[in-house]
Amino acid sequence: MANIRKVKQRPRQDGSVKVSWRATWTGHDGARQSKNFDLKGDAKVWLNSVSAGLVGGSSSMTLEQLAEAHIANFHGLVRAGARRSGTVDNYQSILDTHVRPHKIAKTKLSALRTPDFQSFLDDVVQAGGSINLARQIRGCFVTWCRFGARRGWLLANLAQACAVEGDRENAESEPFELPPKEHLSALMKAATESENAERDTAIIRILMFGGLRISEALGLADEAVIVKTTGGRLKVRERLDRTHQTLDPPKTGKGKRDVPIGQAAALAIRSWRLKRGPSRPFHHVNGRRERSLVAGRLFPNPKTGDGVWSYEDFIRDGWMPLMRSAGLVLMLPDSKGKNRPHAAFKPHMLRHVAVSLWLAQAPQPKPKKVQELVGHATLKMTMDTYGHLWRDEEEDDAIAQASERLIS
Incomplete structure (x- = not known):
């Protein structure tokens, strides 16, 4: 959260009151930072710079260099046994194949804004790339920016607010169809x-x-x-x-x-x-x-x-x-x-067929049990994937009839 407010100092001996402008910013770690300026315009410039994620010392780092630093660190985690090589190979593939050839790779962190990431993702989809590819690229952007924030190179995760247009909407409006x-x-x-x-x-x-x-x-x-x-x-x-x-x-x-x-x-x-x-x-x-x-x-x-x-x-x-x-x-x-x-x-x-067969039993297993059996990380993932299979038309009709009786 960022804001600028006017601050009035105590009156001087001559009766004059000095006015300053305090810009306040909440960093990724929840810490509040503020700075006073004589002019409101100067406060806005500072706030825009900080909100973009710029921290002193990272002004010359590009997105490509940030990604390479993250991948190098990840290789160390692989050697230590804390991560898997398949994951780091995916980061490297996204960087080499999709990000490095684009001008965004050479863009300095100080000049990057959230719309830059969003525009890149939109271009991937409009150029014929799959929703899944755009989702993977977004995941890399978010991970790299989070890594930069942990290292103090960024104050905010600039890619977190980005979305793959049509991803969530299609997933919810068009659930998979089971084979006959x-x-x-x-x-x-x-x-x-x-x-x-x-x-x-x-x-x-x-x-x-x-x-x-x-x-x-x-x-x-x-x-x-x-x-x-x-x-x-x-x-x-x-x-x-x-x-x-x-x-x-x-x-x-x-x-x-x-x-x-x-x-x-x-x-x-x-x-x-x-x-x-x-x-x-x-x-x-x-x-x-x-x-x-x-x-x-x-x-x-x-x-x-x-x-x-x-x-x-x-x-x-x-x-x-x-x-x-x-x-x-x-x-x-x-x-x-x-x-x-x-x-x-x-x-x-x-x-998916297995889950549908479990839910066809009477009584139906509870969502938490289904999550346990399929091995989903969260219950939300289970409900997003299989929530439509829990529909019960007779129960829906009963709810509708009961609602009407409450008024009539």
């Missing part, structure tokens, strides 16, 4: 009839009824899957990084969770284990770039029998053949007019 039940049944049937029926049935049931992310399913250690004749439990403790093929912990603490599975899924896993044979430990380089011996995976690389099954190989050799067998692949033209195969939905859709 006949499509899901066809996928299950294709899994049971495939050449690798035991493996495919096990992984489809884990995704469809356990609600795991595909990175979590591919990263499951064999020893983290406990099955009994009546059901089982999946101990989600690792995920497979799609880019680097490293086994990393979940991104948030809530991602570490135990997920119950039913009898059919447990039996499918037992059948797959009998077909696969004992899991084999293997040497692996993790996200901290450390080489160590790790436990075998539930779904190892089909070509070698150990190691990890990459996302790209899973899509090519596992998912797409199943979708073709189920009749759920369409040939659609790409940007050059050449027909390409497109699956009716991606593996992540089965995570």
